[in-house]
Amino acid sequence: MTRPTVADLAAARERIAAHIHRTPVLTCRTLDEATGARLFFKCENFQKAGAFKARGATNAVFSLSAEQAARGVATHSSGNHGQALARAAAARGIRATVVMPETAPKPKIDAVRGYGADVIFCEPTNAARQTALDAFVADTGAEFIAPYDDVRVIAGQASCAAELIEDVPDLDAVIAPVGGGGLISGTALTIAAHAPHIAVHGGEPAAADDAARSLESGQRCGNDAPDTIADGLKASLGEITWPIVREHVAAITRVDEDAIIHAMRLIWERMKIIxxxxxxxxxxxxxxxxxxxxxxxxxxxxxxxxxxxxxxxx
Amino acid sequence: MTRPTVADLAAARERIAAHIHRTPVLTCRTLDEATGARLFFKCENFQKAGAFKARGATNAVFSLSAEQAARGVATHSSGNHGQALARAAAARGIRATVVMPETAPKPKIDAVRGYGADVIFCEPTNAARQTALDAFVADTGAEFIAPYDDVRVIAGQASCAAELIEDVPDLDAVIAPVGGGGLISGTALTIAAHAPHIAVHGGEPAAADDAARSLESGQRCGNDAPDTIADGLKASLGEITWPIVREHVAAITRVDEDAIIHAMRLIWERMKIIxxxxxxxxxxxxxxxxxxxxxxxxxxxxxxxxxxxxxxxx
Structure with a gap:
């Protein structure tokens, strides 16, 4: 199975509905004027556990058989996916273990533990986290729920765009940040199935622009130790997300660090949301x-x- | 005319509807658990110009005769009322002048000027701002729109509670912060007219607790150079707001500075709003x-x- 089917998207949406927020869509005249566009902000910052990641993690956890669930779930995450998985596991009453880099922000560590999950710390390298995770999974038989390159996770993330196009039926384009590509590939699959006239765009830190380079070259590229304030976007596209991005994403726009901080502050000051x-x-x-x-x-x-x-x- | 009538409240609501946001009501399970209550947050932080003050200022400005409007409006304000009046005047296409203390936060000064209003700076004392305002009004014939002790302003602020009780019809209580009392007296009048079974409560910084002392003593008290981080609540109840508070407010709870900062941070962290x-x-x-x-x-x-x-x- 290389990507979620339309039926998978529908099943995911139904499976997670009782466990997540249907988040509001906000507008802001000042930001419309600043961009010359009419913007509809889908507020996943208000989502359970503070990020869209709740959608994919919840779909993955509630897709498990009783036998799989009894062995618990595990992942590696610099933050939001870890929190989301911890919360979803707690909702199903099963054990979650999250491998986190020692450098993870304290609020994210506290939040994971606050949902009752175990944290295993590792050095902040991809190799170290994989080693720690593999060892834990081999020991316990826990189910690995990848942060993005997982059909169940992508199907869950796809529910965000499904709500958005219901609430704002006449969009011309949708844009999402791109890290490992779980959100944008889910978004793209929803749009392709239900509103294919809408252009799907991505935004990426110039310092972690693997997706932009991948689209330009036609070959999946990686990021080499990227340094960006957008810590959720350091990952590179995966084996599952890349073909979906290649097929469905119109363009990916690079932004530099100053532009990210400027946009963040604009949203805080003008929309009064965090x-x-x-x-x-x-x-x-x-x-x-x-x-x-x-x-x-x-x-x-x-x-x-x-x-x-x-x-x-x- | 000592207070707005029920007809004034209805007229204000209709008058301002096209110029303000009907703000959303948000809920937060974490804060429900922290308080043991079921909380419905009426988000005037999303209001035009960033505060409920847009309601009263807009009602006052659009209540003016053409002749009054032509002479412009003026006020003194440490911030939000000044912005709100500046914005309302711009919406009607008339001139606004705001007397502000030299110590006002820069974003608030910039915002007032951003709406096209003139700023007159004064020393940060009540006497200095009154002197500066009186001189300007005497010179120009501008209409003074007081921040809270003004029937037109109170009638505008009353629209907030009217929306809230429509959106959440089965409340037991409503609580608002108390400074000069414009919001809570408008709230109390709306509740008295349309849902008198709802208890109206106030919250006040312990360092600026004139309203709590007034309710306890039955006499209107003042604040003497209060020092609190809640800079919008330093004012004392006015001649118009005090009798409404005395008649309709169930209780006013004092909170210390640490409690204010703690609550502010809880809202930021848990609700993701500013x-x-x-x-x-x-x-x-x-x-x-x-x-x-x-x-x-x-x-x-x-x-x-x-x-x-x-x-x-x-």
């Missing part, structure tokens, strides 16, 4: 690429609001 | 006085979200 840096990348991209968005009706997925309030970037 | 310190006083009061709120359905008016993001209190 979004994390990774989340601001979508608005930064709308500001950076008016040729794609001006005079259009654009759904902007605000992905998450988990920020360390003691360490703001301004 | 509120100013004055705004957090209502939740702080719910946490401080469980005897009034536990097991009740409580409307909490979140009054504003205008914060200097470079100077957060933690």
């Amino acid at each position: 979004v994390e840096p990774s989340c601001a990348v979508a608005l930064a991209a709308v500001l950076a690429a008016p040729q794609h968005f001006e005079n259009r009706r654009v759904g902007v997925i605000l992905t998450g609001g988990n920020v360390d309030l003691d360490r703001l970037p301004w | 509120v100013e310190p004055s705004c957090a006083v209502a939740l702080a009061a719910v946490l401080a006085a469980p005897q009034h709120f536990e097991n009740r359905r409580v409307g909490v008016i979140l009054t504003g979200g205008n914060v200097d993001l470079d100077r957060l209190p933690w």
